[in-house]
Each structure stands twice: as structure tokens, then as C-alpha cells.
Amino acid sequence: IKKRRGRIGDDSSSIVRSTINFASIPGVPKEFDYKELRKGTGNFDEKMKLGQGGYGVVYRATVVGEHGQSMEVAVKQFSGANTKGQEDFLAELSIINLLRHRNLVKLLGWCHQDGVLLLVYDFMPNGSLDRLLFGGGPEAPVLTWGHRYNIVAGVASALNYLHHEYDQRVIHRDIKPSNIMLDAAFNARLGDFGLARALETDKTSYTDKLGVPGTLGYIAPECFHTGRATRESDVFGFGAVILEIVSGRRISCSNAAGCSQLLEGVWQLHGAGGGRILEAVDRRLAPGEFDEGDAERLLLLGLACSHPNPAGLHVARAAGRARGRRRGDAGVRDQHGADLIVVVLR
Numbered sequence: 479i480k481k482r483r484g485r486i487g488d489d490s491s492s493i494v495r496s497t498i499n500f501a502s503i504p505g506v507p508k509e510f511d512y513k514e515l516r517k518g519t520g521n522f523d524e525k526m527k528l529g530q531g532g533y534g535v536v537y538r539a540t541v542v543g544e545h546g547q548s549m550e551v552a553v554k555q556f557s558g559a560n561t562k563g564q565e566d567f568l569a570e571l572s573i574i575n576l577l578r579h580r581n582l583v584k585l586l587g588w589c590h591q592d593g594v595l596l597l598v599y600d601f602m603p604n605g606s607l608d609r610l611l612f613g614g615g616p617e618a619p620v621l622t623w624g625h626r627y628n629i630v631a632g633v634a635s636a637l638n639y640l641h642h643e644y645d646q647r648v649i650h651r652d653i654k655p656s657n658i659m660l661d662a663a664f665n666a667r668l669g670d671f672g673l674a675r676a677l678e679t680d681k682t683s684y685t686d687k688l689g690v691p692g693t694l695g696y697i698a699p700e701c702f703h704t705g706r707a708t709r710e711s712d713v714f715g716f717g718a719v720i721l722e723i724v725s726g727r728r729i730s731c732s733n734a735a736g737c738s739q740l741l742e743g744v745w746q747l748h749g750a751g752g753g754r755i756l757e758a759v760d761r762r763l764a765p766g767e768f769d770e771g772d773a774e775r776l777l778l779l780g781l782a783c784s785h786p787n788p789a790g791l792h793v794a795r796a797a798g799r800a801r802g803r804r805r806g807d808a809g810v811r812d813q814h815g816a817d818l819i820v821v822v823l824r
């Protein structure tokens with residue numbers, strides 16, 4: 479067994495200066511030149527800032543593409559993040575790099591300079607879902623029902639790929655609207671996948687204090703006992719996001735105990751029967767602007783995915799193609815009619 483090398487964050491003999499020829503490792507993503515990224519972001523100018531999260535800041539940048547063309551990218555700067563040993567780190571980054579799906583934000587490359595790690599991604603012109611759903615004032619355009627449905631289907635498709643289609647099972651661990659980006663055609667692109675295993679951070683959006691990966695409101699209750707993220711816990715977060723997309727309201731919670739009035743509210747409307755669940759649909763969508771059948775199915779799907787007890791109460795949380803699907807089961811299909819996520823309601 480080889481001895482692990484020092485962590486990159488506290489070792490100035492960084493990956494950049496390492497003697498290993500990384501270009502020879504299959505799947506290793508492109509290494510960007512720090513000077514190019516600094517120039518492309520206007521020296522990490524505040525004006526180029528796209529947003530800030532638990533890991534650090536995301537900048538917009540213009541860089542030169544493979545064929546000499548100028549290209550818009552998003553540069554994510556990780557502050558206070560230690561990567562694992564360099565081989566482990568590049569192995570994880572190579573997995574992320576090999577993931578290719580139309581509903582994932584593509585990783586274009588990386589750069590490491592003076593202890594600062596930068597990851598370069600495709601730039602998403604329509605920003606993240608949190609801003610589209612909750613960001614605008616009263617005058618802001620309302621996300622159409624067609625876009626909302628398509629976003630749910632896109633995220634389901636990305637999860638299905640990560641969980642089932644890709645050779646090495648990938649758990650996302652932080653499904654939430656700010657990690658769902660929209661491309662020029664408003665297709666959902668899931669971002670920030672696979673990072674938890676590649677990085678060790680001392681400042682993250684992960685609820686470290688609780689010893690659980692993820693963001694409050696999107697963490698499955700069983701994770702508080704097990705401390706482990708699973709495919710099912712990703713599906714829990716997806717359920718929370720579905721409810722937010724259909725209702726236009728935030729899951730909003732300040733602590734684990736007082737979480738999710740939205741989830742409880744939709745359960746109550748569902749329990750009241752008589753089609754009252756449709757009262758949970760975003761009020762900004764007038765009757766006729768959304769499909770009632772689809773809205774009801776999506777709300778049921780959101781409830782089922784975010785069910786507190788996936789094993790017990792005759793509800794199976796599952797992202798994947800369904801066998802033995804029955805009437806009353808809730809699901810999302812792709813444009814070819816294939817089931818992407820189905821929750822069996824019995």
C-alpha cells in the first residue's frame with residue numbers, strides 16, 4: 479500500500495508541480511492556466527461574480543476554447559478546501575469529468591495555484607433555479623408550467639443517470655435549487671455532483687455540525703441517524719425540490735426540528751381530499767396556465783419522494799425505471815415516454 483501524499487492545501491509542492499504526468503491518466507480533465515482564469519475573470523472582479531455558496535465564490539469568465547474561439551465559463555473558487563491526496567483527488571475529478579449527460583453541468587477543467595483550487599464549468603446563461611423560482615420581485619417573469627415540468631424531468635433524468643446508468647454509482651448529496659442550473663433553452667443541468675468525495679472542506683454548506691451531508695430541508699430524516707448519504711437520500715432532496723417547483727415556495731427551515739412547513743402543508747391538503755392538493759400550486763400560475771393532472775401527480779411524487787419513512791409506509795423511494803408500475807403511482811417520464819422516476823403508492 480502506498481503512503482498517502484500530503485494534502486494539497488497545506489503542501490506547496492502542489493499537483494501543478496508534481497512529477498506525475500497527469501495528462502497520461504485516462505479521463506483526467508484539462509488543467510487550466512491560472513493566468514488565463516485570472517485574466518478571464520478580470521482579476522476575480524466582484525462584477526464577474528455569479529454567486530457565492532458554502533465552498534467559495536463562482537465567477538463568470540471568458541477563456542479561449544479548444545479551437546481558438548472565445549468561450550464563456552463559470553469558475554468555482556474553493557476557499558479553505560483541502561483536496562485529498564493528489565492521486566485520490568484526480569481520480570475523483572476524473573470520475574466527475576467522465577460523467578456526461580445532457581442534464582449535468584459539464585466540468586471543463588481545473589486549476590490549482592498557491593493552495594487555491596479552481597474548477598471550470600460550462601456557463602449556464604439562465605442561472606440557477608433558486609433565483610428563477612424565488613429570486614425576482616413581484617415584477618419578475620414567472621417560470622412557466624412547461625419549463626417547471628421539464629426541469630423536474632431533467633433532474634430526474636440526471637439522477638437516474640448518476641444512480642443507475644453510470645458504471646460507478648454517484649450520489650449527489652446536495653440536491654437543491656441552487657445546484658440546479660438552467661441552460662439557454664431552460665433545460666435543467668444539475669451541478670456540484672461528486673464533489674463531496676473529491677474534497678475535504680473546512681467550510682461547506684454541508685451541515686457539518688450535525689455530521690450529515692447536505693443542506694437543511696433537503697436531508698432525509700434517516701441520514702440524521704445513519705450520517706450516510708444514499709440514493710434514497712438524494713431522492714428525498716429531489717422530492718423537496720419538486721414541491722418547491724410546483725408551489726413556488728421555499729422548503730425554508732432554520733433548524734432540523736422546525737423544518738418544512740411546505741412539506742407538512744402539502745400533506746395536509748392531500749389528506750383533506752377532494753382535489754385540495756391543487757391549492758398547493760404556485761398562485762402565480764393562473765388556472766389554465768398549468769395542467770391539473772400533471773400538477774397533482776408531481777405533488778404526489780414530491781410527497782412520496784420526501785416521505786419520512788421510505789421503507790415503512792408502503793412507499794418506495796426510487797429513482798429509476800419502474801417495473802410493475804400501477805395506476806396511482808406517481809412518476810416523471812422523459813420525452814420518449816420512458817419512466818425516469820417512479821414512486822409506488824400503495
Ligand SMILES: Nc1ncnc2c1ncn2[C@@H]1O[C@H](COP(=O)(O)OP(=O)(O)OP(=O)(O)O)[C@@H](O)[C@H]1O
Binds near residue numbers: 552583
Ligand atoms: N455553471 C454555472 N453557470 C452559471 N451560474 C452558476 C454556475 N455555477 C454556479 N453558478 C451560480 O453561482 C451560485 C453559487 O454557486 P455555489 O455552488 O457556489 O453555491 P450554492 O449552490 O448556493 O451552495 P453550495 O455551496 O451548497 O453548492 C449558484 O447559485 C449559481 O447561481
Ligand SMILES: [Mg+2]
Binds near residue numbers: 531656657669670
Ligand atoms: Mg452549488
